[in-house]
Amino acid sequence: xxxxxxxxxxPGSSLADLTGTWRTERPVYQTLxxxxxxxxxxxxxxxxxxxxxxxxxxxxxxxxxxxMDVNPFPAIMGRVCYHPCETACNRGNxxxxxxxxxxxxxLGDRALEEGxxxxxxxxxxxxxxxxxxxGPAGLSAAYHLLRMGHAVTVRDSAAAVGGMMRYGIPAYRxxxxxxxxxxxxxxxxxVELELDxxxxxxxxxxAEGWDAVFLAVGAQLxxxxxxxxxxxxxxxxxxxxxxxxxxxxxxxxGRRVAVYGGGDTAIDAARxxxxxxxxxxxxxxxxxxxxxxAHDDEVTQAxxxxxxxxxxxxxxxxxxDGLLIEQMELGEDGFxxxxxxxERLAADSVVxxxxxxxxxxxxGPDSGCRVIDGTxxxxxxxxxxxxxxxxxxxxxxxxxxxxxxxxxxxxxxDSIDAWLSGRPTQRDPEPNLAQYEALNTWYFEDAPRSHRxxxxxxxxxxxxxxxxxxxxxxxxxxxxxxxxxxxxxxSCDNCYALCPDNAVLKxxxxxxxxxxxxxxxxxxxxxxxxxxxxxxxVPEEI
Amino acid sequence: MTTTPLYQIGTFAAxxxxxxxxxxSVQSDQDRTNAITSGHRACRGCGEALAARVVLDAASxxxxxxxxxxxATGCLEVFSTPYPESAWQLPWLHxxxxxxxAVASGTAAALRATGRDDIRVVAQAGDGGTVDxxxxxxxxxxxxxxxxxxxxxxxxGYMNTGVQRSGATPPAASTATTRPVGxxxxxxxxxxxxxxxxxxxxxxxxxxxxxxxxxxxxxxKVVKAMSMHGARYLHVLVPCxxxxxxxxAETIQIARLATRCGLFPVFEAEHGAVTGVxxxxxxxxxxxxxxxxxxxxxxxxxxxxxxVVTALQDRADRNIARYGLLTEETP
Numbered sequence: 020x021x022x023x024x025x026x027x028x029x030p031g032s033s034l035a036d037l038t039g040t041w042r043t044e045r046p047v048y049q050t051l052x053x054x055x056x057x058x059x060x061x062x063x064x065x066x067x068x069x070x071x072x073x074x075x076x077x078x079x080x081x082x083x084x085x086x087m088d089v090n091p092f093p094a095i096m097g098r099v100c101y102h103p104c105e106t107a108c109n110r111g112n113x114x115x116x117x118x119x120x121x122x123x124x125x126l127g128d129r130a131l132e133e134g135x136x137x138x139x140x141x142x143x144x145x146x147x148x149x150x151x152x153x154g155p156a157g158l159s160a161a162y163h164l165l166r167m168g169h170a171v172t173v174r175d176s177a178a179a180v181g182g183m184m185r186y187g188i189p190a191y192r193x194x195x196x197x198x199x200x201x202x203x204x205x206x207x208x209x210v211e212l213e214l215d216x217x218x219x220x221x222x223x224x225x226a227e228g229w230d231a232v233f234l235a236v237g238a239q240l241x242x243x244x245x246x247x248x249x250x251x252x253x254x255x256x257x258x259x260x261x262x263x264x265x266x267x268x269x270x271x272x273g274r275r276v277a278v279y280g281g282g283d284t285a286i287d288a289a290r291x292x293x294x295x296x297x298x299x300x301x302x303x304x305x306x307x308x309x310x311x312x313a314h315d316d317e318v319t320q321a322x323x324x325x326x327x328x329x330x331x332x333x334x335x336x337x338x339x340d341g342l343l344i345e346q347m348e349l350g351e352d353g354f355x356x357x358x359x360x361x362e363r364l365a366a367d368s369v370v371x372x373x374x375x376x377x378x379x380x381x382x383g384p385d386s387g388c389r390v391i392d393g394t395x396x397x398x399x400x401x402x403x404x405x406x407x408x409x410x411x412x413x414x415x416x417x418x419x420x421x422x423x424x425x426x427x428x429x430x431x432x433d434s435i436d437a438w439l440s441g442r443p444t445q446r447d448p449e450p451n452l453a454q455y456e457a458l459n460t461w462y463f464e465d466a467p468r469s470h471r472x473x474x475x476x477x478x479x480x481x482x483x484x485x486x487x488x489x490x491x492x493x494x495x496x497x498x499x500x501x502x503x504x505x506x507x508x509x510s511c512d513n514c515y516a517l518c519p520d521n522a523v524l525k526x527x528x529x530x531x532x533x534x535x536x537x538x539x540x541x542x543x544x545x546x547x548x549x550x551x552x553x554x555x556x557v558p559e560e561i
Numbered sequence: 562m563t564t565t566p567l568y569q570i571g572t573f574a575a576x577x578x579x580x581x582x583x584x585x586s587v588q589s590d591q592d593r594t595n596a597i598t599s600g601h602r603a604c605r606g607c608g609e610a611l612a613a614r615v616v617l618d619a620a621s622x623x624x625x626x627x628x629x630x631x632x633a634t635g636c637l638e639v640f641s642t643p644y645p646e647s648a649w650q651l652p653w654l655h656x657x658x659x660x661x662x663a664v665a666s667g668t669a670a671a672l673r674a675t676g677r678d679d680i681r682v683v684a685q686a687g688d689g690g691t692v693d694x695x696x697x698x699x700x701x702x703x704x705x706x707x708x709x710x711x712x713x714x715x716x717x718g719y720m721n722t723g724v725q726r727s728g729a730t731p732p733a734a735s736t737a738t739t740r741p742v743g744x745x746x747x748x749x750x751x752x753x754x755x756x757x758x759x760x761x762x763x764x765x766x767x768x769x770x771x772x773x774x775x776x777x778x779x780x781x782k783v784v785k786a787m788s789m790h791g792a793r794y795l796h797v798l799v800p801c802x803x804x805x806x807x808x809x810a811e812t813i814q815i816a817r818l819a820t821r822c823g824l825f826p827v828f829e830a831e832h833g834a835v836t837g838v839x840x841x842x843x844x845x846x847x848x849x850x851x852x853x854x855x856x857x858x859x860x861x862x863x864x865x866x867x868x869v870v871t872a873l874q875d876r877a878d879r880n881i882a883r884y885g886l887l888t889e890e891t892p
Contacts, residue, residue: 033600033641033648041605073570073579461817461843464572500569500579512576516588516776517813519611521599525591538599542606542802543810550571556810 038520042541044556046514046534051457051506051552052450054107055119060418061090061426065104065119066507072122072499075492080135082499083126087137090425091162092155092201094131095184097124098193098487100422101314109455109505115468118490118498125495131200139208141168146439149174149227151218151381152235154182155421156412158205159428160233160435165208167436173210174224176217178266180206182237183413184421186262187284189291190483221381221388221408231407231435234388234395235428238375238413244279246369248337257288257372264291273367275299277342279334280372281311286318288370289326293480301327301364303334305347305355320486324479331355334369341365377414392416400434400444401427409435453506457552462511466501469494508532508553514545575776586776587619594621594650596630601648603640606809608799608816609714612773613637613685616712616797617651619780623787624681629654631668633661633686633695636721637714659694661686662702665709673708681787682708688715688729692756703763706791710783713756713794716801724804728754731824732876733869734856736804741859746869757830760794764833767793771827773800774816778839782829798825806855818850823877826884838884847874 022029055065063086072082086093097120108116129135146169150157153175161171179185180202184193206212218224218236225232241256248254253273257280260270276292278285281304289300302321304311307330311318322328329344333355336343342364347355376393387405389396395410397403403410411427413419437444474486490498515525515532522539523532534545546554571577576589587593596617603610621628629652632638638655641648656664665684672680684702686695691713702709718736719725726736732750735741739748760768766789771779779797786793800807800815807815819825820839824847827839848870851857860866881887 028645031646033598033602033643033646035646036600036602036643038600038602462571462574464569466569497569502570504570509570510576510578511571511574512585512589513571513574516575516586517611519603519607519614519812520601521595521597521614525589527591535599540605540809542812543808544606544812547810548813550574 037537039522039535039537039539042536042539042559043561044541044543044558045536045539046541046543046545046554047557048508048532048534049506049553049555050508051453053453053505053507054109055104055117055505057450057452058103058107059426060103060420060423061096061100062429063089063104066502066504068126069117069119069122069499069502070504070507070509072126072496073502075496079126079129080133083130083135084137086123086126089429091159091205092127092421092425093123094127094197095155095193095201096422096425097121097127097489098197098485099184099188101420109453109458110501110503112455113460113463113503114465117501117503118468118470121469121471121490122495122499125490125492127201128197128489131197136204136207137166139166139168141166143170144168144439146170146230147172147228148231148233148435149224149229150233150235151175151224152182152237152412153177153180153212153214154235154237154412154424155184156237156424156428156431157182157233157235158202159425160235160411160431161210161428162205162208163429163432164435165210167432169436169439171210172213174213174216174218176215178215180212180214186265187258187287188421189261189264189287189294191290191294191479191486192287194485218381220383221386222383225408229407230439231409233431233435234403234408234410234414235412235424236377236379236381236414238377238419240376240378241371242374242376243371244373246334246337253368254337255368255370257284257370258375260288260370261291264295270295272297272370275341275366276301276368276370277334277364277366278302278370278372280304280374281306281313282372282374283313283317284375285372286313286321286326288372290321290324292370293324293326294483299327299365300325301329301366303329303332303342303344303364305331305333307331307349310353320473323473323476329364333357335361337369342369375413375419379414399446400437401431402434402438407438453552455505458503458505459548459550459552460503462513462550463503466497468501469498504551504553506552508549509551511550513548513550514554517544517548519544573777587622587780588615588776594618594626596621596651597641597648598650599648600646601641602643603636604801604803604809606802606812607636607640608773608801608812609637609687609716610640611812612714612779612797612799613641615773615776615779616685616783616795617683619783620681620683620710620787621651623784626651627680628652629668629672629680629682631656631661631665631682631684633684633690634658635687635690636716637685637687639721658690660698661690661695662698662709662711665711666702666705666707669708678708681710683710683712685712685714687720688713688717689719689727691715692728692754700759700763703760703765703792703794706765708790708792710786710793710795713796714799715796716799716804718801718804720801720804728752729756731873733860733866733873735859736856746866747856747859750872757794757796757828760796761830761833763792765792765794766790767829767831768796769794769829770796770798770825772798772816772820772825774813774820775827775839778827785829804856806858807853811853815850815853818845818853821845822847822850823881823886824850824873826880826886828884835884838886840888841881841886844887847877
């Protein structure tokens with residue numbers, strides 16, 4: 020090239036100057052665990068399926084399939100789960116948690132409407148597994164074991180599948196067509212079902228030659244307490260009452276019903292009594308509302324329906340025409356202390372909802388399984404002390420909920436699969452949680468939460484129609500899009516657009532970026548401006 | 562209950578996979594021009610380097626690449642073109658410190674004279690080359706209504722020569738020439754000038770302010786300016802980590818805080834009248850902005866200078882009232 024007069028160097032590009040050498044720290048893309056998924060007892064990766072659902076249209080099915088990879092009951096979950104994911108949701112610090120549960124329900128319902136199905140793709144292994152108990156834990160384990168290629172037989176003492184989902188949860192919370200629809204989808208994968216077949220002896224069952232057994236008989240025994248009672252007094256336990264109702268009986272409770280207890284089952288019993296025609300349904304509980312184990316949503320709905328609550332009260336005696344109640348007060352340790360003051364409460368019957376125990380008579384005296392405080396002891400992989408016998412759901416210690424049971428079922432399936440193939444079970448690594456402080460929330464639109472409408476009160480006192488209805492498609496989409504994508508890139512292009520050195524390369528849609536370390540000066544703008552906290556600065560080795 | 566799906570996930574971000582491509586920022590485009598390429602020697606976290614790319618990429622798209630830029634001496638010129646290298650990927654002319662507007666006027670005239678007035682001219686300068694040294698040439702360009710978009714990247718001082726005060730340095734800021742010594746609290750109140758208002762006084766077709774924190778707004782203003790002819794002026798606030806004493810990672814954040822507290826009003830004007838303002842979303846007190854910069858550290862050290870902070874807050878409040886930066890619905 021001929022250079023002009025007095026010019027000695029040809030034109031060059033600044034690309035010759037590798038400004039990356041200035042750097043002392045480098046940005047590194049990271050994917051952190053979102054608090055929603057981390058807190059899900061069923062193990063759902065909530066953020067990932069919300070991401071899929073955010074596209075709408077075909078994204079709904081993709082999102083549903085992502086849920087189905089871990090949880091076979093999205094529509095049930097979207098109704099009965101107490102959604103710890105929403106409690107953990109980072110958006111709660113910004114305005115209100117994302118309505119994860121209602122989006123899950125929308126996806127589950129859409130799947131039932133559209134008839135979406137899952138397949139078994141793994142080749143048959145020839146292994147046979149017996150699942151004792153057709154509740155959420157047993158069905159979840161069966162579902163996953165089948166998808167792994169094992170043959171599964173589910174045995175249950177009841178006349179229908181579902182366990183506590185059918186015999187514990189009232190229809191106004193979980194309509195039976197939803198339950199039947201999702202259960203049928205699991206059964207269609209090829210479950211061998213043996214109903215009306217109680218297992219009374221574990222050893223006898225094992226002698227049938229199963230490769231592994233999953234003990235998931237639940238906690239079906241309502242806990243009783245000694246109450247001095249006149250012979251004419253009607254005292255029933257909530258578990259039996261709800262079971263009988265689900266089996267088609269019509270419990271005779273009378274006009275004035277008192278429920279004793281403070282858990283979700285107590286609320287279920289009181290709301291059920293109201294629907295069966297009780298004019299007064301009263302919950303008697305020895306502590307305060309704040310200290311009640313029942314979930315706040317349930318209590319609020321009960322209050323709306325006219326259920327009365329007697330806080331700080333214990334039942335002293337049951338008399339033919341009512342109850343003698345003693346008032347309590349909270350001591351300094353937070354435990355209720357008797358005051359000696361009593362009052363009378365008119366009641367035709369008393370329903371006891373004081374907790375549930377598990378019937379472990381099938382274990383016998385020499386089962387080899389360790390039993391501690393009425394629950395079966397298991398290790399981290401949910402294996403009992405007896406080789407080949409696993410336990411989960413309400414028979415083991417821990418939170419008793421449908422979601423936990425479903426999560427147990429999946430973990431057991433993994434453990435059984437590992438045990439059958441002779442490989443060790445893998446422990447999940449300690450999660451690196453995406454903290455709220457790591458997000459740059461400036462970039463998120465102010466978007467108040469959409470709440471699910473509830474059934475009119477008139478229909479809630481007389482029918483078992485579902486109380487909480489679902490979100491429509493637009494609203495569910497809106498709600499899914501409120502997700503902040505904590506700790507995971509959602510392709511907003513901020514890092515690419517805001518780098519003063521063009522050192523973030525967008526290598527392909529959607530949202531694949533790399534840092535060009537030849538030119539990255541390590542200013543950290545990309546980290547600061549990432550809405551999701553999905554980039555971190557790492558010191559260079561010097 | 563609304564049934565309109567919004568794009569809450571990163572609505573204010575540069576792009577979004579759920580948005581139509583034409584609603585995303587130019588900067589999110591994989592095929593953006595990159596008017597200024599890598600390897601330039603701007604400091605870490607330089608707001609001006611970023612703003613120059615944003616402005617010229619948007620102008621390139623708006624003019625389909627038929628664009629010449631004239632660049633005054635200053636940081637932008639120094640860091641982008643150490644002889645014989647250049648970071649520019651478009652036709653670029655270097656002028657003296659003070660005559661960028663005159664060179665741009667001449668360039669536009671030359672293009673017109675040679676029948677190539679489809680090629681548009683953008684002049685760019687720092688605040689020194691605009692509000693102080695380049696003022697005379699710029700005022701001439703305005704009053705003749707020459708067909709040039711003049712962009713001022715305002716980092717509020719002479720940064721490249723060692724952080725001296727300019728006519729755009731805010732009151733109370735510490736610079737090499739306005740140190741807070743004795744009773745002085747940094748740059749004196751009652752000095753300095755607003756070039757956007759001076760430009761408006763020329764009643765030119767278009768005047769706008771913007772910051773490097775809001776790409777959508779900045780790009781929209783460039784596109785609008787390029788859709789018009791005659792003299793146009795764009796004033797872009799570009800934080801300077803070196804001169805302002807702020808962490809390099811916080812350049813965008815600080816520009817955002819400058820608008821959220823009201824000290825830097827974002828508006829546009831046509832023919833001397835304000836036609837639009839960017840209302841403040843999530844307002845903050847001026848201290849949120851000031852405390853992050855060491856040039857204001859003397860206002861908070863020891864007993865601090867609450868009287869000066871109050872005076873700065875008054876200044877922000879006057880902007881808010883003058884331009885109507887807050888509304889009833891402001892969250």
